[in-house]
Amino acid sequence: xxxxxxxxxxxxxxxxxxxxxxxxxxxxxxxxxxxxxxxxxxxxxxxxxxxxxxxxxxxxxxxxxxxxxxxxxxxxxxxxxxxxxxxxxxxxxxxxxxxxxxxxxxxxxxxxx
Amino acid sequence: xxxxxxxxxxxxxxxxxxxxxxxxxxxxxxxxxxxxxxxxxxxxxxxxxxxxxxxxxxxxxxxxxxxxxxxxxxxxxxxxxxxxxxxxxxxxxxxxxxxxxxxxxxxxxxxxxxxxx
Numbered sequence: 389x390x391x392x393x394x395x396x397x398x399x400x401x402x403x404x405x406x407x408x409x410x411x412x413x414x415x416x417x418x419x420x421x422x423x424x425x426x427x428x429x430x431x432x433x434x435x436x437x438x439x440x441x442x443x444x445x446x447x448x449x450x451x452x453x454x455x456x457x458x459x460x461x462x463x464x465x466x467x468x469x470x471x472x473x474x475x476x477x478x479x480x481x482x483x484x485x486x487x488x489x490x491x492x493x494x495x496x497x498x499x500x501x
Numbered sequence: 502x503x504x505x506x507x508x509x510x511x512x513x514x515x516x517x518x519x520x521x522x523x524x525x526x527x528x529x530x531x532x533x534x535x536x537x538x539x540x541x542x543x544x545x546x547x548x549x550x551x552x553x554x555x556x557x558x559x560x561x562x563x564x565x566x567x568x569x570x571x572x573x574x575x576x577x578x579x580x581x582x583x584x585x586x587x588x589x590x591x592x593x594x595x596x597x598x599x600x601x602x603x604x605x606x607x608x609x610x611x612x613x614x615x616x617x618x
Contacts, residue, residue, distance in 0.1 A: 487553065
């Protein structure tokens with residue numbers, strides 16, 4: 389079974405802090421994704437990566453950056469956290485074929501105070 | 502741009518009732534894929550089903566069934582004889598066919614299903 393592991397289940401950070409959310413997958417998937425989930429808005433794509441060092445903006449990239457130095461690891465970076473980035477963050481991975489389902493981690497609930 | 506609409510925000514049913522979750526999508530592509538995911542209280546989204554745009558056959562898996570109608574751009578999900586364990590948020594999602602880089606899933610806003618005894 390594919391395992392997507394997010395390093396933290398809960399995080400509390402202060403406004404202005406630099407925040408790193410880490411995600412690791414163990415199935416050699418080409419694609420990795422970061423979504424945020426907010427009530428009433430569903431899941432919205434922040435960034436995705438289709439190969440090492442390759443990244444593309446999703447629908448809401450502002451205030452975020454990403455890093456993919458190794459195939460199995462995809463990091464989401466909040467350069468200067470703000471309260472409107474309080475949310476549930478979900479990492480996912482998949483094979484390159486768009487028919488393939490995404491496999492999700494358990495999520496990181498980030499609170500910015 | 503692609504769009505997925507799940508008009509039902511919350512549904513509450515009593516155990517053993519049948520329930521249908523609606524999903525309507527928009528896309529300009531002729532080749533695309535539709536998905537349903539379940540998010541139980543634990544938080545991890547679980548893949549339930551995928552359909553491609555060329556296959557309009559309905560599918561049944563145990564108590565779950567899916568009705569894909571291209572003419573109305575809908576991909577509805579029915580749970581027969583619902584159980585408390587079906588309580589979760591259900592997401593419908595749309596993916597366009599590969600264009601060289603990773604294809605993105607566009608999700609609906611989700612339907613929260615509450616099944617009570």
